Amino acid sequence: xxxxxxxxxxxxxxxxxxxxxxxxxxxxxxxxxxxxxxxxxxxxxxxxxxxxxxxxxxxxxxxxxxxxxxxxxxxxxxxxxxxxxxxxxxxxxxxxxxxxxxxxxxxxxxxxxxxxxxxxxxxxxxxxxxxxxxxxxxxxxxxxxxxxxxxxxxxxxxxxxxxxxxxxxxxxxxxxxxxxxxxxxxxxxxxxxxxxxxxxxxxxxx
Ligand code: MG
Numbered sequence: 001x002x003x004x005x006x007x008x009x010x011x012x013x014x015x016x017x018x019x020x021x022x023x024x025x026x027x028x029x030x031x032x033x034x035x036x037x038x039x040x041x042x043x044x045x046x047x048x049x050x051x052x053x054x055x056x057x058x059x060x061x062x063x064x065x066x067x068x069x070x071x072x073x074x075x076x077x078x079x080x081x082x083x084x085x086x087x088x089x090x091x092x093x094x095x096x097x098x099x100x101x102x103x104x105x106x107x108x109x110x111x112x113x114x115x116x117x118x119x120x121x122x123x124x125x126x127x128x129x130x131x132x133x134x135x136x137x138x139x140x141x142x143x144x145x146x147x148x149x150x151x152x153x154x155x156x157x158x159x160x161x162x163x164x165x166x167x168x169x170x171x172x173x174x175x176x177x178x179x180x181x182x183x184x185x186x187x188x189x190x191x192x193x194x195x196x197x198x199x200x201x202x203x204x205x206x
Pocket of ligand 1: 016017137165
């Protein structure tokens with residue numbers, strides 16, 4: 001499958017990633033070194049996984065896609081981003097894993113995108129891999145956002161990039177934790193290199 005076909009599929013996949021920001025992720029992934037290792041935290045139904053995975057495929061890389069697939073706080077019943085069609089009738093819980101898996105198969109990316117199902121902090125406590133790119137787009141609450149940042153930002157290689165989604169400078173536009181971890185990165189060895197919408201891309205200098 002060509003990259004253009006994969007990107008067209010990404011655009012049809014349910015999710016919260018605006019097209020221009022998804023394409024920015026694709027460009028970022030394909031600009032990584034040959035054989036790059038990438039990580040995304042927060043995968044939902046696989047929309048961003050396909051944008052990143054398409055870029056990773058072009059450089060012979062691998063994308064690890066980490067999610068517990070039970071939805072974040074803001075995805076649960078009664079919250080703003082709830083989708084009843086994603087509830088598993090067997091147990092009444094949100095489950096995006098079958099949708100994510102189908103997306104990766106449809107995009108013919110099973111040899112490039114590897115799913116990890118579990119809690120970010122727990123996975124990080126047992127895995128020591130470092131990455132050419134880390135994309136944080138998990139839970140946007142205080143606890144999950146800081147856990148994702150503290151766990152995975154130190155795993156970005158020097159010269160590698162940390163991308164953070166839903167960073168809003170103006171509190172009226174969105175929640176604070178993604179902005180706060182972005183600010184922390186700026187004071188902890190990362191430099192702003194590009195932005196697109198609410199996507200911020202930082203490079204590790206030291
Ligand atoms: Mg997001």
